[in-house]
Amino acid sequence: MKERFIKMGDYFITSDLHLSHDQEFLYGPRKFSSVKEMNEAIVERWNSIIKPEDIVYNLGDVAMNDISTAIPYLKQLNGFQWWIRGNHDSMKKIQQITDECKNISLISNPEASWATMFKYDKIYCYLSHYPTLTANYDEKHFSQHVIALHGHTHQQANFMYPNNPFCYHVGMDSHNCVPVALDEIITEIRQRWLDLQTLKIPVEDLYTYPMKGE
Numbered sequence: 001m002k003e004r005f006i007k008m009g010d011y012f013i014t015s016d017l018h019l020s021h022d023q024e025f026l027y028g029p030r031k032f033s034s035v036k037e038m039n040e041a042i043v044e045r046w047n048s049i050i051k052p053e054d055i056v057y058n059l060g061d062v063a064m065n066d067i068s069t070a071i072p073y074l075k076q077l078n079g080f081q082w083w084i085r086g087n088h089d090s091m092k093k094i095q096q097i098t099d100e101c102k103n104i105s106l107i108s109n110p111e112a113s114w115a116t117m118f119k120y121d122k123i124y125c126y127l128s129h130y131p132t133l134t135a136n137y138d139e140k141h142f143s144q145h146v147i148a149l150h151g152h153t154h155q156q157a158n159f160m161y162p163n164n165p166f167c168y169h170v171g172m173d174s175h176n177c178v179p180v181a182l183d184e185i186i187t188e189i190r191q192r193w194l195d196l197q198t199l200k201i202p203v204e205d206l207y208t209y210p211m212k213g214e
Helices: 035-049 067-076 091-100 182-197
Strands: 011-014 055-058 080-083 104-106 115-120 123-128 146-150 159-161 164-169
Touching (some): 011 182, 091 104, 146 182
Parallel strands (some): 011 055, 055 080
Antiparallel strands (some): 159 164
């Protein structure tokens, strides 16, 4: 049985690999000319930063279309992946991938696998495929906030809401098709929070956002 928490390596977060998703609207904005080029680049870039002992939380939509063509790429990825379900992750797909790829496991039983939450370096992290509002904005200390890490939107900006530092996009599309270190995420969110403190933005202005970058 695979253990949920493994005390080894570094922690990374990613989402929306969409391996084998043979649609130009997906691989084109990622600056690839074909799905094969995208698949190969994801493996190469992933393994350039992820070590075998690292832990990667994958927030869903791992592969599309013919899953049998994606599995060889998934098997090549370094590290151990905890999989949180996305909107394209059927139980049939999950079963096929986890049966064949020993480096990937669903985060929990299927009914409870849509999100997870843990404390890392005194910071509460809520992980889901979907963007979620989690923070209480009247809290004065950074560690009192809950940061929401998500995929799904395929945006090119890291922050879902430019004025809200606690909803952070970890997907491939805003991170050059590589997982991002959890330490780097927290550092970036903390700096965004500090910068926004000086602006004294009204709460009603925290929830406007662009979908195509900043």
